[in-house]
Amino acid sequence: MSQIQEFEKVLSGSDTNVAAFEEHGKSFVKRAQHFLHSTPAAVPLIVLVLSVIIFGIAIGGRFFSSYTLTLILQQIAIVGILGAAQTLVILTAGIDLSVGVIMVISAVIMGNCALTYGMPTLLAVVVGLAAGGACGLLNGLLVAYMKLPPFIVTLGTWNIVMATNFIYSANETIRDADVDAQAPLLHFFALSFRVGSAVLTAGVIAMVLLVLLLWYVLNHTAWGRHVYAVGDDPEAAKLSGIQTKKVLMAVYTLAGLIAAFAAWVSIGRNGSISPSAAVTDYNLQAITATVIGGISLFGGRGSILGTLFGAMIVGVVSMGLNMLGADPQWKVLLTGVLIIGAVAIDQWIRKVSV
Amino acid sequence: MSQIQEFEKVLSGSDTNVAAFEEHGKSFVKRAQHFLHSTPAAVPLIVLVLSVIIFGIAIGGRFFSSYTLTLILQQIAIVGILGAAQTLVILTAGIDLSVGVIMVISAVIMGNCALTYGMPTLLAVVVGLAAGGACGLLNGLLVAYMKLPPFIVTLGTWNIVMATNFIYSANETIRDADVDAQAPLLHFFALSFRVGSAVLTAGVIAMVLLVLLLWYVLNHTAWGRHVYAVGDDPEAAKLSGIQTKKVLMAVYTLAGLIAAFAAWVSIGRNGSISPSAAVTDYNLQAITATVIGGISLFGGRGSILGTLFGAMIVGVVSMGLNMLGADPQWKVLLTGVLIIGAVAIDQWIRKVSV
């Protein structure tokens, strides 16, 4: 063995301190910048508060009525829950175009099990959840094991599930009154609570709790970190010992399961169960909420709390425009402007903070 | 200056040959693998040929009638052209949800200019093209200079352009007969040619020529290489001296321009000019064609010829299912299966080839 090189011998005397650059100005602005930078959900929250204030000023007291504000929450409950499912998938750098139809078919299955086949309602719910999970599992298998692009996989399952939904249900709507009479548990999430003068439905509470739960899982469990790692750099994740396939499988399955849970909530909201809800573009709404909430479509970045705020931003804006009496097309136009505006503000704040 | 290290002195005698590993088996299979690997458009082409063969066997001679085959081409002409626009954008790792509505508004503008404002038809076409280009430019500015995510930008402009379209046009359809009488040039792309027993429209020919032109530009000009580089790794592209912003601007503007060109072709195909075409999901169809054609949604990979084949695959499959008399919902279901199947085959072939 040869000798250590001469110049390396001096190293024993070298500085062993941790490098400590002086911290620069601790002004309020700097602190705010750092906070915004390290708290990805803060930006959509600020945009949300701003839009509430703006519409509040424009519309006046009516907008702040507890009825209006809680109505907004009720209106976004489903998109919020679907957005949570979408967030999981997008964090892995994927996309799920099928969550919307998975929700619809799960609702139809729950309804048919309880009313047509006469199962106990709880069992019917479980079957519906299982169906949603199974659709998600199919997505997961195709994405993780066959390595197909998520966009295409879920575009395919979207078509498949949509058609199955119409064929299976023969387009028969299950009526509100029948649900109430035979399987009231399906209406569980319509339960409402009065807190002061605000009215909250169980569905709204479920959405908030679900997002909080997922936030905990994503940030404080190993599995959650793995989801981020897989989305960030799948190759690195795999080399550093993460079972990327299992993570992807779990994420898509969970997304399906959450969509089925959204189905239960939607039965509460709509009363009846209608297969034709499949034509509504829930996916686009969920994706919009997710992206406005600051989740990067390239994976690995963002906080699920942002999605919740993103959904609320969309809800506030569309309710606000309604109350201002905007014409439907002008409303569409302004929604477009606001989508871009919200993200522009987000980007601007982030830029300042670097 | 110190001396060169002892062990480095022997290098003068080192092997200066280019490393030349022995080439392994030149069997047919290996050659095919290499060909498929280095020719990204070959896979969708094979899938296309396979689907033609399968439907040909299932349906029989009727399917091979020149009538049927050219009808398929006519049906995909618009999606093919929009897919070409989409391909440019996706190659830069972006996405353009607005090409479909840009097409519709451009058609409406061409129609109104020619018929309502009485401009010379050629000028009307130019105004329409300019309008499409302007929409694309807006997308480009927001993506390149404001650094907003393309998905959100084009989701926003999609809403904005859609609404503008309805407000501007007041939903009035311009009738076929009126176009024929006052501005027949708008119907230029409906011209049909008989080649042997096949009937080709000018629109179909325009689509093929456009794709070939773009293929040339993407592969044999500096700008084309820059498009790939920007999509591949924008940071590296910038550091190696590419004006990434200008490239992005140009790509989105060009996409808008091509969408406006699709508008002209669509007037030929539809006869009338209807603002309500804006609700059709052309974007999803164009994206589907692009992705089935092997263009990676993460940018920088794939050949635009693939998009052409991708559009044809979708056209062949849906026509084939029609001719087999499939029920509409079963058709949707099978289309889903086929989307996944096509990409699975693609992936499988690619895997074999590595």
Add this chain to the structure above:
Amino acid sequence: AGVGACLITKTDTNPFFVKMKEGATAKAKELGVDLKTYAGKIDGDSESQVAAIESCIADGAKGILITASDTKGIVPTVKKARDAGLLVIALDTPLDPIDAADATFATDNLEAGKLIGAWAAATLGDKAKDAKIGFLDLTPSQPTVDVLRDQGFMMGYGIDVKDPNKIGDEDDPRIVGHDVTNGNEEGGRKAMENLLQKDNTINVIHTINEPAAVGAYQALKAVGLEKQVLIVSVDGGCPGVKSVTEGVIGATSQQYPLQMAALGIEAIAAFAKDGTKPKPTEGKNFFDTGVNLVTDKPANGVKSIDTKEGLAKCWG
């Protein structure tokens, strides 16, 4: 503030609903009603209509005029509005069940269908027995308008409809098939192309509305089959009537959306004043705004008006 009212249409792309909105807006201005308008994104988009109803309640409106996309699915939300004291009137499309709304102002859609069915059969004469018929329907959920017109056409034509509440359970060999159009041109064109691929000897087409008919005609023209096919439709908008003049459409059942809208606004204004609710037409469970068959080739035993009169009465 004045009386608040809402108009919720299926889309605001179909000229029919554009006119309906114009009519309602004009009447609202006249009566000092504060009108807000909402629309679904595409025909079949019920979620947007649900959200619209909720906004109207939040806004303190007195009444809602709605053309429902999902005639069964929307019922519970309509009930919420009525429970909150709003007057809900269905325009153009009855809810299912029809009494889920306080009132319905609509064309007699079954009659509209019967008229074009009977006209088609009479026009074909002997050939009616072995015609090849295609149906271009609305959406997969089979809303009431769709069922009424489709089944009405069959009744008028002389086809056994089996269950009159259901499209697609018939087994008459003359039926080539059904496809959905979403009530717009692009959908009409696609659906027509699909049916042609099944059987290109089709010679009769029932279309849910005129936008779908225009799309179907384009598809036929593209393959040079426009002469062989008899297209019938429902709507009677001005472009549609012109198409009848030109022979593109054989006959169309004309409806009167401006009237539906105006009557609707008046009803809400009256309800706001003293709580009176509108009454249905004698002998029917809805208020019939009337229907006329428009054609230049009148057929024996089918009452019709010519396109001149049609143009005088047309909208849009």
Add this chain to the structure above:
Amino acid sequence: MTEQAVLTARGLTKRYGRVTALNNCDFDLYPGEILAVIGDNGAGKSTLIKAISGAVHADEGVIELDGKQVQFKSPIEAREAGIETVYQNLALSPALSIADNMFLGREIRKPGPLGSWFRMLDRPAMEKRARDKLTELGLMTIQNISQAVETLSGGQRQGVAVARAAAFGSKVVIMDEPTAALGVKESRRVLELILDVKKRGLPIVLISHNMPHVFEVADRIHIHRLGRRLCVVDPKQISMSDAVALMTGAKKPPEDALAA
């Protein structure tokens, strides 16, 4: 050598399209030794260790760990068998923090029900251990252990990857150019660390282009050339110049070199 090898490979071949990266390559690692692998750029060193650690699948050839044939389908399986690898491209997740990266796939959970029921991560514990490890390795030129890896300098990232492998390897530690991006001081620490790991009885595979370092720490040197093992030499019996001459093709290997 009569001792049984910890890790052996025979006849490994790996082709990428038309390039043959490994061409019937052999490999042996003996207990407790530091085996250096040297060779020109593109000689196939990284491919060799990727094949051994399950990151790529060889087209041909067999691998044995402790005399038993193994076939790792993924790096996880190799890791579970005790083989820890620092890949040339590092394999860190840019957006995750340093601590998260070090414990990726083997996180520490909070003690008690919080950990077992709610599966809550013990962030403070992980951060403390990460900081200790980096400090121990003298790689602690990092201000904030919860900083995202993407904000680190190239050398700092390298340090994180090396620290991770050293902290967790139980049977074999493989390092593909671990000091390539490191400064003088940091490289020295890594070498000391390698010697430490060796003292713990673990054999180490070290790929490096730094000849003085290789000759300083290696027990044997595997010279790789054109996709295969050219020969194995003993650094005590051969000069740096000769090793370099062999590796670059300036000299032919002696007949008996394979037995070294």
Add this chain to the structure above:
Amino acid sequence: MTEQAVLTARGLTKRYGRVTALNNCDFDLYPGEILAVIGDNGAGKSTLIKAISGAVHADEGVIELDGKQVQFKSPIEAREAGIETVYQNLALSPALSIADNMFLGREIRKPGPLGSWFRMLDRPAMEKRARDKLTELGLMTIQNISQAVETLSGGQRQGVAVARAAAFGSKVVIMDEPTAALGVKESRRVLELILDVKKRGLPIVLISHNMPHVFEVADRIHIHRLGRRLCVVDPKQISMSDAVALMTGAKKPPEDALAA
């Protein structure tokens, strides 16, 4: 030194969030010299050259090229001013071929109307020049010049990036650890290349952790520590050990070192 500097910087400061990567840093490069920049990992060397070459914008400070103040808004502007840089992360486009990468942003077009009207690339010409350049640099261990860069080994990629800068630099060539991933033979070639470039009269900035190499080729050594220039030393008058001691903080700089 009385000669006018080609490139100078004064008071450069760059902060990333709470990290100060450059802290009031100075820099001078004189005509025709090879200036080595050495320093610990994370000392701020890469940030310094990024600030100089337009890849990042300093928060404070001024930069002068040939005595005229410049402010590059992007690497392109620096490149147009004649400053060619090999970045530590290479800046190659993985999916493009070696030839395409070398000519990115300055492609050669076919002669005649094909080039001027149809703007057609002259692939054969670019591939030939790329192959010549790589061969000249002895980096031609690559089988196929139209191969995608992502299929190259780490060292091979490094070679492509170095060859690109050497081929196109006209005023200053900056190399951030150009030999980090290179083999013995390939590193040697890069050093020779650096000396070649110097012979052409171009000044070179070389960031490297390889002390023997630095001392072999450098005319002056800029020692970077904690975000600023600690001192500048003359390799002929200082030992490697002293330089390392300064750079790692084991020793304080002499008073006059800045004048070196």
